[in-house]
Amino acid sequence: MRDADEFDAFYAASAQRVLGHLYAMIGRRAEAEDAVAEAYARAWDRWATVRECDSPEAWVRSVAYRVAVSAWRKAVNRLTAHRRQAAEEHVEASSVDHVAIVAALRRIPADQRRVVVLHHLVGLSVAEIATEAGTNVNTVKTRLARGRRALAAHLGDDEHQVTSGGRGHER
Structure with a gap:
C-alpha cells in the first residue's frame, strides 16, 4: 500500500x-x-x-x-x-446534370422525392413502390406526377426537364 x-x-x-x-x-x-x-x-x-x-x-x-x-x-x-x-482510385466526377437533379430533388417534399427516386433511379414499378412505401398505387402515381412537376419547375430549362413519359408509362 x-x-x-x-x-x-x-x-x-x-x-x-x-x-x-x-x-x-x-x-x-x-x-x-x-x-x-x-x-x-x-x-x-x-x-x-x-x-x-x-x-x-x-x-x-x-x-x-x-x-x-x-x-x-x-x-x-x-x-x-x-x-x-x-x-x-479513379473517381467519376458528377456531371452538371446530376448536380442539378440532386439539388432539385432536395427542394421537393420528401414523399415526392422518395417515389421519384425509387421509380426513376432505382427502377421500381409503381406497385413495388406502393408496397415499399406502405401506401396505395394511386398515392404513388399522384406523388410521382407532383414530384415530376416540382422537379421541372426547379430545374427550369428544357435541357434539364424530367420527362413524365405519360401516365401510361408507369410500370
Whole structure:
C-alpha cells in the first residue's frame, strides 16, 4: 500500500506541471492530457523502477512526449495512406446534370422525392413502390406526377426537364 500512497503523492505533486509542459510542447490540450494520462499509467506499471530515477517527473514527461509524437505520427501516416489510396482510385466526377437533379430533388417534399427516386433511379414499378412505401398505387402515381412537376419547375430549362413519359408509362 505504501507504493500506492507514494505514487499518489508523486502524481498529485507533478501531474499539472507535466501537463502544462507537454501542452506547451505540442500545443493541443486534449492530446497533451491523453499522453500525460498514458505516461502516468506506464509510470505506475513500472513504479518500482521509475521512483529510482534521478527525476521520475522527467521520466513521465519524456514518456508523455513520446506518446504524443507517436500518436501524431500514426495520424499523419493514416492520412498519408488515405491520400495515396484516394489518388490511386479513379473517381467519376458528377456531371452538371446530376448536380442539378440532386439539388432539385432536395427542394421537393420528401414523399415526392422518395417515389421519384425509387421509380426513376432505382427502377421500381409503381406497385413495388406502393408496397415499399406502405401506401396505395394511386398515392404513388399522384406523388410521382407532383414530384415530376416540382422537379421541372426547379430545374427550369428544357435541357434539364424530367420527362413524365405519360401516365401510361408507369410500370
